[in-house]
Amino acid sequence: MQQITGSKKYQNGIMVFWTEEGNEKKDFFSYDELVEQRINALDLLNNPRLYLVNVPGHRIESAASGCSFASKTCEDEIVITRFFDAPREFVWRAWTAPELVMMWWGPKDFTAPSCTSDFRVGGSYLYCMRSPDGKDYWSTGTFREIRAPERIVCTDSFSDENGKVVPATYYGMSADFPMELLVTVTFGEQAGRTQLTLRHAGFPDGRDRDLAREGWNESLDKFAGVVARNVFRGKRAVHAADNERRA
Template sequence: MAKEKKYESELLITRIFSAPRELVWKAWTEPERVMRWWGPKYFTSPICKIDFRVGGSYHFCMQSPEGEDFWSTGVYLEIIPLEKIVCTDSFADENGNVVPATYYDMEEDFPLELELTITFEDHNGNTKMVLQHIGIPEGITQELTKQGWNESFDKLAEILE
C-alpha cells in the first residue's frame, strides 16, 4: 500500500541556469557545491555526504536560521552522467536513519520514501534542469516543498553565475 501512495502526486519544477551543464551537474554531485545552495532562503547546509554511485547514498543536513537541523537521506537508483539522477528521498536523523515526517512535526500521512528525478540538458547555451519530486502530498505540503525547492534553486542560480 505504501508503495502505491508514494506515486500519487508529483511536483515538477523546470529551471534554466546560465551555466554549462557540467557545472550544474557538479552542483548536485559534489558535497562542497551542494552545501552552498541546499535549503530554502536563509537556511544553510553545514553537512553533506555523498556516495555518488548507483546503490550509494546521500545524507544532507539543512539548518534553519534558528539553528534547527533537518536531515534527509536517499539512495541513488539511476545515474546517467550529465543527463539524469534518480534517487529516493526520505527524512532522516543525524545518523542517516530514515525517520517519519512526524519526527519533524509534520503530518502523519507523509510518505516515508519519495522519489526524485533530476534531468539536465543543454538549452541555448545554458542548462535546462527539470526536477520531478514524486509522492509529495498535495495541498499546503506540496506548496511549501515547491517554495523550498525554488528558493534553493535561486541560491543555486546565484552561485552558478
C-alpha cells in the same frame, strides 16, 4: 505502451524511438499532433524517457500519471524547470559535489552544515539543512540511476543525523507524509544553456507539498548563484591561462 528511449527534432515535428523485442522502432509526430495531444515538444526532446508511446493509437503520454507539463502540476508531484546560462558540466557539478551542495541546499535563510554523498548507483547521501532558529533537518536517500551529465534518480526520506529513516512527524509534519519520495533531475542542453528539470514525486496534496515547492524554488534561487560564481571563476581561469600563454 512502450517507453520512449530517444527523440530527434525535425523542422516539422519530432521522431521518437523505442525498443521492441530487441529491435529499435520509431514513429514521427508532427508539432500539430503534439499540441493536440498536449505534449510539450521541448520536454519530449530533453526528457524522452519520461514519456510512453501508444503505438496502435499513435499517441504519446506522460509516464507520470495525471501530469500536465503545460501547467507544471501533477497529481502527486512537484515539477520545476529552470534555465541556466552555463555549460551542463558546471550545472551537474554544482548539483552533485558536496562542497557545492552545501552552498545552496535548503530554502532561503537556511544553511547546510553537512552534506555527504556516495555518488554511485546503490550509494546513499545524507544532507542536513539548518533553519534560521538553529533546528536541523536531515534527509537521506539511495541513488537509483546516474547518467552523467544528463540524469539523476534517487529516493528521498527524512532521517536522523545518523541516516536512519524517520517519519515526517519526527520533524513536526503530517503523519500522512510518505516515508519515501522519488526525485528525478534531468540536465538538458539548449543553445549553450542548461535546462534543469526537477521532479519530486510522492507528495500528498496539501500544505506540505506547497511548502516543499516553495522550498525548492528558494533553494534553486541559491543554486543559480552557485552556478554563476562557478562559471565566472571558470572563465577567469581560462583567461588567465590564455594570458600566461601569450606572455
